[in-house]
Amino acid sequence: xxxxxxxxxxxxxxxYATFPEVIIPASAAATVAKENVTIWWDVSLSxxxxxxxxxxxxxxxxxxxxxxxxxxxxxxADAVRxxxxxxxxxxxxxxxxxxxxxxxxDGKSDMRVLESTPAARTGKILLFSDGKSSLGEKVRKLxxxxxxxxxxxxxxxxxxxxxxxxxGNTINLSNCSVAEAVEKLKGKALKLLKYALIRGSAEDMYPxxxxxxxxxxxxxxxxxxxxxxxxxxxxxxxxxxxxxxxxITPRTGGMxxxxxxxxxxxxRLWAQQRIAALSGNAERHRSEIxxxx
Numbered sequence: 001x002x003x004x005x006x007x008x009x010x011x012x013x014x015x016y017a018t019f020p021e022v023i024i025p026a027s028a029a030a031t032v033a034k035e036n037v038t039i040w041w042d043v044s045l046s047x048x049x050x051x052x053x054x055x056x057x058x059x060x061x062x063x064x065x066x067x068x069x070x071x072x073x074x075x076x077a078d079a080v081r082x083x084x085x086x087x088x089x090x091x092x093x094x095x096x097x098x099x100x101x102x103x104x105x106d107g108k109s110d111m112r113v114l115e116s117t118p119a120a121r122t123g124k125i126l127l128f129s130d131g132k133s134s135l136g137e138k139v140r141k142l143x144x145x146x147x148x149x150x151x152x153x154x155x156x157x158x159x160x161x162x163x164x165x166x167x168g169n170t171i172n173l174s175n176c177s178v179a180e181a182v183e184k185l186k187g188k189a190l191k192l193l194k195y196a197l198i199r200g201s202a203e204d205m206y207p208x209x210x211x212x213x214x215x216x217x218x219x220x221x222x223x224x225x226x227x228x229x230x231x232x233x234x235x236x237x238x239x240x241x242x243x244x245x246x247x248i249t250p251r252t253g254g255m256x257x258x259x260x261x262x263x264x265x266x267x268r269l270w271a272q273q274r275i276a277a278l279s280g281n282a283e284r285h286r287s288e289i290x291x292x293x
Contacts, residue, residue, distance in 0.1 A: 006250040007266040012224035013250040014266040015202075021216050022234050022242050024190050034068040036123030038146065041100065044077035044109035046130055051153035054173045055128050056097050058151065061182035063093035071096055074117055075103055078110045078134075108134035111161060123237065124185065126151060127165060131158035146237065147189040147212065151181075160279050167191075169212040190214075193235040200228030202248065206273035220270040223248050 002019040039059075042050075063069055068089050073096065075082040082103070086095055111133045125148040150166035152159075153173040162170055169189065171181045189212050195205050205221035207213075213234065227249040234242045271292045278285040 002244070002246050004246065004248055005266055006223070006248065007264060008250070009222070009264075009267060012222055013248075014220075014264070014270055015223055015248045015250070016218060016220050016266045016269055017246050017248065018216065018218040019232075019244055019246065022190060022213060022244065024188055024236060025241050034070060035066050036146070037063070037066075037069055037071045038123070038125045039071065039073045039096075040114060040117060040125060040127045040129070041073055041075045041103065042077065042109060042127075042129035043075045043081055043103050043105050044134070045106050046109060046132055046134075047105045049154045049156065050128070050130060051173065054153050054178060055151060056100065057178045058171075058173065058181050058185075059100075059126075060093045060097055061178060062185045063088060063096060064091040065182065065186055066091060070123075073099065076113045076117065077107045079113060080117060110134065111165070114165065123147075124149060124189075126185070127162070128153075129162070130154050130156060131161035131165070132156075133158075133161070147191065149185065163276075164279065167208070167211040188236050190234055190236060190241075192217075192232060193238070193240060194233040195219075196231040196233065198229040198231050198245065200225035200248070202228040202230055204270070204274070205230070206270065206277060208277055219246070220266075220273050222270070223250060226250075 002017055004015060004017045006013045006015045063071070066088065071086040071088055073082070073084050073086070074080055084099060086099075088096070109129075109132060111129070111131065114127075123146050125146050127148060127150045129150070131150070148166045148169060150162040150170045151173065152162060152170055155174075171184060173181060192207060192209060192211050192213050194209055200223065202221050202223045202225075205219055207219070219232070227247060230246050230248065232244045232246065233240045234244070275289055275292050278289050
């Protein structure tokens, strides 16, 4: 079951639809024989301000829980500094940890390097960084089929950039124990893979495709037709495991039209989602963010 709320606007209707938690099927939740893990490791000078010991402990706990793992480490700063692969068996992480401890931290950072950085198509991408870019614009949301986890361990971070990169899938080691973080990494992440319009006209839907879904969720958007039928596809590691269809019919869930933006609750909910999506490149979208805010 789902619940739909709509609100008239000057060009159609805003909508807000909630739906219950989508459960990952047992077949998709099962542990794979060999996990693919890509580690993006920030070696710019500011990396020395991260709690590296906690990060090593997290990796040791997570990799130690895997019977087999193909691990690729990409060390980056203003460019890719090193790219090294490991094949782990029997839960041994020593080779990876020892390698990470040899890395040198220097120079400025440019998070845009990640836009062209290779990663596995399945499995997990673990980003260890403070998210700060010393050079150029901030990185945009990355279109990666694998699930990205942004690991935070230092006191000073660009939370907006890290949330954008990981679609909000962050692990803050200042707010949880290493054991709790390991349990999160061991689980399977469910993503909203795609919106498909079956009937009618709908646009500007949020959360964005690729966003990790945790628990009961909601979607927001605009409809300019009499009604619309939208199919949502959810998946694990890029493979669809569940679909949900939601019918948006403005006349059955309407609220009185209010010309004042401040008193249009559904429009404001949509605007919050839009601002969050634009904030990954706030400088470029400053004027629109200001208008929406």
